[in-house]
Amino acid sequence: MKLGDRFQKIQEQRQNAAAARTNPAAQRSAQGGRPTANTPTGPRTTDQGLSATQDRRNSLKGRIHRRMIERLNLASLESLDSETLRFQIRQIIAGLISEESIPLSERERTQLEDEVLNETFGLGPIEPYLHDPDVSDILVNTHEQVYIERFGLLELTDTQFDDDDHLMRIIDRIVARVGRRVDESSPMVDARLPDGSRVNAIIPPLAVDGPILSIRRFGVRTLDVNDLLQLGSITSGMIELFRGIIKARLNVLVSGGTGSGKTTLLNAISQFIPAEERVVTVEDAAELQLLQPHVVRLETRPPNIEGSGQITQRDLVRNCLRMRPDRIIVGEVRGQEVLDMLQAMNTGHDGSLTTVHANGTRDALHRLETLMLLSGVNLPHKAMREQIASGLNVIVHQARMSDGTRKVQAITEIVGMEGEVIALQDIFLFHKIGVGDDGRVAGQFRATGIRPRFAERLAVAGVPLPTDIFAEGRVI
Numbered sequence: 001m002k003l004g005d006r007f008q009k010i011q012e013q014r015q016n017a018a019a020a021r022t023n024p025a026a027q028r029s030a031q032g033g034r035p036t037a038n039t040p041t042g043p044r045t046t047d048q049g050l051s052a053t054q055d056r057r058n059s060l061k062g063r064i065h066r067r068m069i070e071r072l073n074l075a076s077l078e079s080l081d082s083e084t085l086r087f088q089i090r091q092i093i094a095g096l097i098s099e100e101s102i103p104l105s106e107r108e109r110t111q112l113e114d115e116v117l118n119e120t121f122g123l124g125p126i127e128p129y130l131h132d133p134d135v136s137d138i139l140v141n142t143h144e145q146v147y148i149e150r151f152g153l154l155e156l157t158d159t160q161f162d163d164d165d166h167l168m169r170i171i172d173r174i175v176a177r178v179g180r181r182v183d184e185s186s187p188m189v190d191a192r193l194p195d196g197s198r199v200n201a202i203i204p205p206l207a208v209d210g211p212i213l214s215i216r217r218f219g220v221r222t223l224d225v226n227d228l229l230q231l232g233s234i235t236s237g238m239i240e241l242f243r244g245i246i247k248a249r250l251n252v253l254v255s256g257g258t259g260s261g262k263t264t265l266l267n268a269i270s271q272f273i274p275a276e277e278r279v280v281t282v283e284d285a286a287e288l289q290l291l292q293p294h295v296v297r298l299e300t301r302p303p304n305i306e307g308s309g310q311i312t313q314r315d316l317v318r319n320c321l322r323m324r325p326d327r328i329i330v331g332e333v334r335g336q337e338v339l340d341m342l343q344a345m346n347t348g349h350d351g352s353l354t355t356v357h358a359n360g361t362r363d364a365l366h367r368l369e370t371l372m373l374l375s376g377v378n379l380p381h382k383a384m385r386e387q388i389a390s391g392l393n394v395i396v397h398q399a400r401m402s403d404g405t406r407k408v409q410a411i412t413e414i415v416g417m418e419g420e421v422i423a424l425q426d427i428f429l430f431h432k433i434g435v436g437d438d439g440r441v442a443g444q445f446r447a448t449g450i451r452p453r454f455a456e457r458l459a460v461a462g463v464p465l466p467t468d469i470f471a472e473g474r475v476i
Contacts, residue, residue: 090117124170125159126215130193136217137259142210143167152404164210171201171213180302189302190285198285216259222289225268233261233398233406235445237469237476238428241411244463246272249327249351250393250454255364260398261406262355263287263331269396270353273327280320282313283331296323313337317344330354336375338368345391361395361412365422382420389414389422393454401441408445413452425450428476447474 090113097112118127129135129148137149143161147154161167175182175191182189187206191199198216225242228234234242245252246269256262270290273279280296281288288297298320303310313330314337320328321344330341332355345352358364365388372384379387397410411428427450432443449472458465469476 138215140213244458248457248461254355255358256398277326280325328352338371342391
């Protein structure tokens with residue numbers, strides 16, 4: 001029997017016993033006799049029963065949590081390591097559960113202990129999802145609704161917070177760890193968890209119905225190109241091409257929509273960066289998990305409560321140019337930093353990488369041009385396009401398919417300017433064939449038949465590619 005059902009049964013037994021003492025007719029009804037006037041004849045609705053059970057369960061959990069805090073010696077907690085602290089607190093919780101005199105199975109007691117521990121150290125009811133390797137997103141829509149994403153598909157869970165105040169306490173706990181705040185004067189915040197997962201929270205008055213929490217999780221370990229190969233996101237031919245692109249120090253732009261796996265792909269292809277190079281990363285919220293030993297990670301800072309002290313990505317890009325980087329990786333260009341990044345690519349920092357939100361390779365260039373216009377620089381359109389064409393060499397576009405999988409849709413070379421237009425040529429494209437009976441997207445990665453101009457740079461860098469890999473229609 002589930003813990004909630006046990007609570008409900010115990011409560012009903014107590015109510016029946018109390019009714020029997022005060023009303024013999026009710027006792028006969030409870031024993032199977034005919035209902036009396038004092039016996040409710042209408043069935044209790046399922047929703048009411050579940051709600052009452054959940055209330056009793058939350059009440060018990062709240063009592064144990066409060067009594068546990070009263071018994072803790074807060075002064076001695078700082079001297080204990082995490083494992084010892086958890087062990088001692090679990091013992092205290094077990095004793096408090098025994099004092100409640102509620103008959104629980106071993107599994108139910110352990111479940112209740114875990115829930116109280118999660119309230120104390122973790123993120124409350126959503127803590128178990130942070131330890132599920134299959135969960136990639138946790139989306140909390142006020143205290144009543146929690147969605148998770150598994151294998152690219154969203155599903156509604158039965159997890160709930162007690163109320164909006166409970167959810168706000170969890171949000172405050174998250175943002176306090178990274179020195180940020182969220183309140184009515186600053187109702188939006190970006191943060192990260194200790195494992196690197198990205199967090200966004202928005203609260204009233206901007207969120208009309210209540211606090212909203214979104215967590216974009218990272219896997220237990222960083223996916224490499226072999227993992228992406230197994231998942232069908234890329235092919236073995238693409239791996240060799242990426243190896244050559246990184247080794248030949250070509251500047252790469254990874255484009256794609258929200259949740260398409262841009263950061264994951266950027267992490268994967270960065271594994272080909274030589275270990276002896278100095279890499280500086282610039283991000284709004286630190287997400288990249290590079291494996292090289294010589295990596296410097298920079299992160300923006302929001303303004304303080306007085307509205308001062310903000311450090312933007314543009315400030316960090318300018319600063320990292322003075323840090324002697326071999327490569328610069330900007331997690332995502334979304335503002336004025338695009339101009340400084342392109343200038344860095346044009347002035348000796350070859351081999352740099354970045355990502356941008358876009359729906360295609362051509363749209364990615366339009367997006368960069370728009371961001372340059374928003375930076376306030378008064379440049380002719382042609383001059384801006386020349387900056388893009390000379391700074392970038394390759395665009396890799398990734399998309400999220402209808403079945404939740406992520407696949408590279410195109411690998412495109414920027415070949416220069418043709419008049420006032422940036423000239424592109426696709427090297428590899430994904431051709432969707434259809435959808436199988438199991439709902440999986442079927443398709444092939446094919447070469448377009450165009451041999452890229454950077455093929456010679458790859459050969460000089462020591463990564464020669466077979467000439468037939470670019471043969472038209474070849475499935476790679």
